[in-house]
Amino acid sequence: MKLLIKNIGCLQTPTGSYSHKGSKQGKNMKLYDAAILVSDGIIREITENGKLPEGPFDKAIDAEGKLVTPGLVDGHTHLVFGGYRQNEIPMKLAGAGYLDILRAGGGILDTVRKTREASFAALYEKSAAFLDEMLRMGVTTCEIKSGYGLDKESELKMLEVIRALGEKHAMDVVPTFMGAHAVPPEFEGQSDAYIEMLCTEVIPEVKKRGLAEFCDVFCEDSVFTAKQSRRYLEAASEAGFDLKVHADEIEDIGGSSLAGEMEAISAEHLIAIGEDGMKAMAKGGTTAMLLPATSFYLGKHYAPARFMIEAGIPVAIASDFNPGSCPSLNLQFAINLGYLRYRMTPEEILTAVTINPACAIDRGDLIGTLEVGKRADLVIWNAPDFEMLCYRFGSNLADRVIKEGEIIL
Ligand code: NIG
Ligand code: FE
DSSP: OEEEEEEEEEEEEOOSSSOOOGGGGGOOEEEEEEEEEEETTEEEEEEOTTOOOOOOOSEEEEOTTOEEEEOEEEOOOOOOOSSOOTTHHHHHHTTOOHHHHHHTTOTHHHHHHHHHHSOHHHHHHHHHHHHHHHHHTTEEEEEEEOOSOOSHHHHHHHHHHHHHHHHHSSSEEEEEEEEETSOOGGGTTOHHHHHHHIIIIIHHHHHHTTOOSEEEEEEOTTSBOHHHHHHHHHHHHHHTOEEEEEESSSSOSSHHHHHHHTTOSEEEEOTTOOHHHHHHHHHHTOEEEEOHHHHHHHTOOOOOHHHHHHTTOOEEEOOOOOSSSOOOOOHHHHHHHHHHTSOOOHHHHHHHTTHHHHHHTTOTTTSSSOOTTSBOOEEEESSSSHHHHHHOOSSOOEEEEEETTEEOO
């Protein structure tokens, strides 16, 4: 089955299967009047300047002169959860901070109660609908974290839901175990004991069942200290997991330095990162997974993306979709914020939502760029150029989403 995607006004993509840092972050290939030949879901040939690959073709898709980019990669979500948290908004507006609500037993712990109560089927249906919405908005691969179970049984339930989504849904799903997301009520005041339980009982079981590729920890004031995070990450690393860290979201308590020192594949949030953290991450080859819609929703500062690019840290941008700090799965909005708040260039941003997150979830050789041999995951946009995506906000500009050579939406 030979598929031709023709009449591409502008094909814009980073190139190469590695994380892009420094000046490379801002380099994209742009081909005009281009076409792509696909077979068996893989890109076989790319042409430009009106030239076409050799036929015959079984099928042709007319891109009508529009922009085509790789399918977007959302490298950080918490999209499996019970309930919602709209009840927190009046508390927020009255001045309660994100950690105040958590310390009072709400926040993440509220979602934990509802996720524990929810059945596998209910969680699956709700999450599958979120993935449908993300696909319609141009995301073709996404990472999903556990972390609303916080006991062995409920964490495994979440990870089984994530596995089933990956098997049945058109979206490609990459699972992360995040048992260290908060201290559950049963372990109140005994966070060391909770971390020990995760390290000795849950991490080995997750590995044995092949339910996750990465382990993540919320290294934050009032959540887990850098020392506890280190213990958890060491156990995860020994079990054979790649590491991720929620670091410096609200306070810099050493999370980004730890991530760099332990050569974590990514550190996420980094709103409050300092110079030491940046140095450590650059040295450790750790990708900065930035979440600007969370800064927007929490009313916080924006991570110093420009400094990170200058420091030689690969920058990725993700949604952080979750019921508390970012109840939006719209990665296109994060693109707008990357432009207006981080002051990244459109080219840097495209890299940050394609190849860099792809590498940060260990998929850089399969997806994240449009090149011969890569998977034909791509988006035809209702836009002539990527600048338009950075500029228009609030609308879904995805026209058609193609996953492994099939139009799915
Ligand atoms: O990445 N910060 C920790 N985890 C999520 C929020 C989870 C929640 O509030 O439910 C985040 O922002
Ligand atoms: Fe998060």
